Amino acid sequence: MTLVLRLLARLGRAVLSALAALGRVALFAGSVLGHMLRPPFYPREFAGALLQIGWLSLPVVGLTALFTGGALALQIYSGGARFNAEAVVPSIVAIGMVRELGPVLGGLMVAARVASSIAAEIGTMKVTEQIDALVTLSTHPVKYLAVPRVLAATLTVPLLVAVGDAIGIAGGWLVGITRLGFNPATYLRNTVDFLEPWDVGSGLVKGAVFGFIVALMGCYHGMTSGRGAQGVGRATKSAVVAASVLILAANYLLTGLFFTS
Amino acid sequence: MTDMIELRDVHKAFGANRVLQGVTLSLAKGQSLVVIGGSGTGKSVLLKCILGLATPDAGSIRIDGQETGRGDRDAFLARFGMLFQGAALFDSLRVWENVAFRLQRGADRLPRAEAREAAIAKLRRVGLGAGVADLYPAELSGGMQKRVGLARAIAAEPAIIFFDEPTTGLDPIMAGVINDLIREIVTEMGATAMTITHDMSSVRAIADRVAMLHAGRVQWTGTVAEMDSTADPYVQQFIHGRATGPIESLR
Numbered sequence: 001m002t003l004v005l006r007l008l009a010r011l012g013r014a015v016l017s018a019l020a021a022l023g024r025v026a027l028f029a030g031s032v033l034g035h036m037l038r039p040p041f042y043p044r045e046f047a048g049a050l051l052q053i054g055w056l057s058l059p060v061v062g063l064t065a066l067f068t069g070g071a072l073a074l075q076i077y078s079g080g081a082r083f084n085a086e087a088v089v090p091s092i093v094a095i096g097m098v099r100e101l102g103p104v105l106g107g108l109m110v111a112a113r114v115a116s117s118i119a120a121e122i123g124t125m126k127v128t129e130q131i132d133a134l135v136t137l138s139t140h141p142v143k144y145l146a147v148p149r150v151l152a153a154t155l156t157v158p159l160l161v162a163v164g165d166a167i168g169i170a171g172g173w174l175v176g177i178t179r180l181g182f183n184p185a186t187y188l189r190n191t192v193d194f195l196e197p198w199d200v201g202s203g204l205v206k207g208a209v210f211g212f213i214v215a216l217m218g219c220y221h222g223m224t225s226g227r228g229a230q231g232v233g234r235a236t237k238s239a240v241v242a243a244s245v246l247i248l249a250a251n252y253l254l255t256g257l258f259f260t261s
Numbered sequence: 262m263t264d265m266i267e268l269r270d271v272h273k274a275f276g277a278n279r280v281l282q283g284v285t286l287s288l289a290k291g292q293s294l295v296v297i298g299g300s301g302t303g304k305s306v307l308l309k310c311i312l313g314l315a316t317p318d319a320g321s322i323r324i325d326g327q328e329t330g331r332g333d334r335d336a337f338l339a340r341f342g343m344l345f346q347g348a349a350l351f352d353s354l355r356v357w358e359n360v361a362f363r364l365q366r367g368a369d370r371l372p373r374a375e376a377r378e379a380a381i382a383k384l385r386r387v388g389l390g391a392g393v394a395d396l397y398p399a400e401l402s403g404g405m406q407k408r409v410g411l412a413r414a415i416a417a418e419p420a421i422i423f424f425d426e427p428t429t430g431l432d433p434i435m436a437g438v439i440n441d442l443i444r445e446i447v448t449e450m451g452a453t454a455m456t457i458t459h460d461m462s463s464v465r466a467i468a469d470r471v472a473m474l475h476a477g478r479v480q481w482t483g484t485v486a487e488m489d490s491t492a493d494p495y496v497q498q499f500i501h502g503r504a505t506g507p508i509e510s511l512r
Binding site: 121129130133135137139 | 312314334341342346347350351362363366413
């Protein structure tokens with residue numbers, strides 16, 4: 001009986017702790033959104049974040065999409081051959097990339113690259129008193145550090161997803177014409193004819209949500225980082241794990257919302 | 262003389278750790294107070310409470326007669342400059358951008374070119390040439406970073422300047438240079454200064470008055486001359502660096 005009570009108490013503590021953490025993240029998100037609307041704004045920091053989060057993530061997102069598109073073409077061809085449906089490769093590659101794999105893999109790659117670097121940078125600023133220095137210089141840390149990054153990620157990840165979609169489809173096309181015997185023009189025509197605007201649009205909306213999640217988690221965990229190298233390391237790990245799990249959860253919810261009416 | 266900073270019965274605890282247990286202290290306008298005390302006695306927390314970086318649990322803190330935590334926070338902070346222990350320079354900004362950080366913000370912000378000129382003038386004041394202005398903090402030595410931190414602290418000519426362990430991690434010669442700079446600049450600007458340190462050479466170079474913090478309270482306060490002649494066993498143990506005495510060496 002005592003053992004059961006102890007287990008229940010432990011479970012209760014874990015639930016309370018998780019809910020408290022959720023509340024802190026929600027308050028932080030509210031603070032970021034509030035500061036986004038009120039001046040002063042920091043265009044120089046925003047431009048830097050656009051470059052760091054958007055432009056410099058392009059190679060990793062592009063390469064991920066290229067290989068994913070190619071592998072997807074091979075898988076669909078091999079699976080489709082079981083019921084003589086090899087011709088669906090272009091359309092399924094396109095739908096798979098723009099609705100699911102483009103945004104999700106793009107989001108996860110950005111989470112790995114960006115959430116970690118934001119958390120490490122802000123966490124280091126915290127332990128070296130740079131955040132206290134910002135406050136003494138009459139600068140709100142959320143406004144100066146979090147708002148430019150969250151805004152930049154929310155705007156650039158959809159663009160990265162769009163580029164990733166195109167590269168992924170190109171990867172499928174390349175494999176299709178070099179290894180699977182598709183006619184180049186027919187493959188492209190099938191892709192274009194089959195895709196609908198909302199297929200692409202839903203992926204871009206997902207990208208914006210994932211970008212927001214990535215930067216929010218990076219900033220939150222950086223600003224709540226513990227002391228020393230261990231504290232920063234833990235903050236970095238937590239930012240990537242939290243961003244990745246939240247991306248997958250948000251993807252499920254958004255897919256349900258968009259495609260199961 | 263009017264008190265610029267006045268603390269009455271200030272308490273601050275972090276969980277079960279009661280760091281400040283009733284600090285009462287005052288500092289006149291234009292005076293330089295050095296707060297000494299062992300590690301973990303709450304010296305840095307004291308500065309953070311005054312600046313509002315930490316909220317006291319109880320007690321009163323007044324700046325120039327006004328209770329802190331009320332009114333316009335930006336206007337309140339604009340009266341302060343602070344040199345942090347590790348300089349706390351912003352890694353992503355160039356040296357001149359660090360120095361001119363406050364000058365480029367707020368209602369009275371300067372255009373970029375003017376802010377750069379002002380920053381270079383402050384860098385010269387702390388003995389650094391214009392050549393360092395475009396470097397990043399990581400490219401500077403510890404002593405140079407402290408000077409840049411000092412230049413940033415005085416850039417907007419604040420009425421009150423805080424120095425948190427200004428000589429920690431520096432060799433004795435560089436520590437002497439920083440101490441002399443602090444003394445000169447504080448006198449020249451007529452600023453009110455509060456320094457926290459364990460370094461007795463800093464105390465002698467910088468202080469008009471000394472306060473010793475022990476067990477979360479002000480144990481002793483007086484001038485440098487009084488510090489040398491006081492019979493207070495805590496002060497005597499601390500200034501002579503004795504392992505035995507009323508202050509436990511294992512804390």
